[in-house]
Amino acid sequence: MKDFEVFGNKSQGYNFVESLKSGRSLFSFVISYTETCEIPGITLAGADIDSIKFTPPADAEYLHYGYCKTIDKIPMTPDGKPTPGLLTKTALESASIPHLTINAGSKIPPKLPFIDTGMSSGKNISVSDAMTDSQVSHAVDYGRIIGRSLASLTDCLIIGESIPGGTTTALAVLRALGYDARVSSSIPKNPIELKNKVAASALERIDSDHPYSIIAKVGDPMIPFVAGMLSSASGVSRVMLAGGTQMAAVLAFASKIGFNEENTVIGTSCYIIDDSSANFVGLIKEIADIAAISVNPKLEDSEFPGLRAYSEGFVKEGVGAGGCMISSMAKTGYNSAKFLEMAEKEYSRLFDSN
Numbered sequence: 001m002k003d004f005e006v007f008g009n010k011s012q013g014y015n016f017v018e019s020l021k022s023g024r025s026l027f028s029f030v031i032s033y034t035e036t037c038e039i040p041g042i043t044l045a046g047a048d049i050d051s052i053k054f055t056p057p058a059d060a061e062y063l064h065y066g067y068c069k070t071i072d073k074i075p076m077t078p079d080g081k082p083t084p085g086l087l088t089k090t091a092l093e094s095a096s097i098p099h100l101t102i103n104a105g106s107k108i109p110p111k112l113p114f115i116d117t118g119m120s121s122g123k124n125i126s127v128s129d130a131m132t133d134s135q136v137s138h139a140v141d142y143g144r145i146i147g148r149s150l151a152s153l154t155d156c157l158i159i160g161e162s163i164p165g166g167t168t169t170a171l172a173v174l175r176a177l178g179y180d181a182r183v184s185s186s187i188p189k190n191p192i193e194l195k196n197k198v199a200a201s202a203l204e205r206i207d208s209d210h211p212y213s214i215i216a217k218v219g220d221p222m223i224p225f226v227a228g229m230l231s232s233a234s235g236v237s238r239v240m241l242a243g244g245t246q247m248a249a250v251l252a253f254a255s256k257i258g259f260n261e262e263n264t265v266i267g268t269s270c271y272i273i274d275d276s277s278a279n280f281v282g283l284i285k286e287i288a289d290i291a292a293i294s295v296n297p298k299l300e301d302s303e304f305p306g307l308r309a310y311s312e313g314f315v316k317e318g319v320g321a322g323g324c325m326i327s328s329m330a331k332t333g334y335n336s337a338k339f340l341e342m343a344e345k346e347y348s349r350l351f352d353s354n
Contacts, residue, residue, distance in 0.1 A: 030102045069111040081306050244316065270297075272317050
C-alpha cells in the first residue's frame with residue numbers, strides 16, 4: 001500500500017484494495033466524443049485539432065494491438081508526450097486483466113471488435129445543447145444493461161474513458177448540479193478562464209433542474225452512459241471508476257439516479273490529486289461517502305522525458321490509467337519501481353520502432 005494513498009472513506013478504500021489482490025478484475029474502456037474539444041486551446045488530446053477525433057479509437061486499438069489502425073502512431077500531444085494508454089496497457093498486461101471497448105458516442109469507430117451503443121457524439125456546449133433528453137435517457141438505459149452484464153462476469157468492474165475535452169463538459173455538469181468545481185487539465189497551465197467561459201455560457205441555457213435535462217444541456221454522452229453502468233454494476237459487483245475530473249461528474253450524476261456506494265470507489269493517479277488548480281478530493285467527499293484511491297507510479301524517476309512529463313503536469317490521467325495501475329499493482333504485488341521499469345520497456349518498444 002505504500003504506493004497508494006486513500007482519501008475520503010479510508011476503511012472502504014483499504015478493504016477495496018485488499019479485495020483486488022485475490023479477486024478477478026475486468027476493464028471496460030468507454031470511448032466517446034464532444035465537439036467541445038474542437039474549441040481552440042481547450043485540450044491537448046491529439047497532435048492537432050484535426051486528429052483529436054481519432055484519439056479515442058486509437059487509444060482503444062493501442063490497448064488491443066499494441067499499435068493503432070485508424071492513425072499511424074499512438075495518440076500523443078503535439079510535442080510527443082504519449083497517451084496515458086501506455087500506462088494502462090502496461091498495467092493490464094502485467095496483471096493479465098482482460099478488457100473490452102464500448103463505443104458510447106465516438107465520432108470514429110475503432111478498427112476492432114467492440115460493444116456498439118449506437119449513441120451519437122455530443123455537441124459543442126458553448127453554442128448548443130450537448131444532446132436531447134431522450135438521448136440522455138437512452139445512454140442511461142444502455143449503460144445499465146451493459147453495466148449489469150459486465151459486472152456479472154467479474155469481482156471488480158473497472159470503468160475508464162477517453163473523451164477529448166471531457167474536463168470542460170464535466171466542469172459544466174458539476175457546477176450545474178450545485179458543486180463549486182475546479183477541474184484538471186491535460187496541460188500544466190490549465191486553461192481555466194477558457195473552461196469557465198465555456199461552462200458559464202452553457203449554464204445560461206439551463207431551464208430545468210431535472211438531472212437528465214442538465215446533462216442534455218451541458219454534458220457529454222460518456223457521463224450518462226457510465227453513470228448508468230455504475231448504477232446497475234454496483235448492485236452486482238465492486239466498481240472502480242478509473243479517472244479524474246470526468247469520473248467526478250459521472251459520480252455526481254449517478255448520485256441522482258442511484259448507485260451502491262458500498263461497492264464503489266474512484267481510482268486515479270497522484271497527478272490528479274496533486275493538481276492545485278483543481279479540487280478533486282474535496283469534490284468526491286462532497287458527492288458521496290466513498291474512497292478515492294490514488295497511485296504514484298514515480299514517473300519523475302523515468303529516464304524518458306515523455307514519461308517524466310506526467311509528473312510535471314502534462315496529461316495526468318486518462319484511458320483508466322490510475323485505476324488500472326492500482327488494480328494491477330494490488331494483484332501482482334509490484335511496487336512503483338517495478339511498474340516504471342515495465343512502462344519504460346513499453347515506451348522503448350514504441351519509440352525505438354519509430
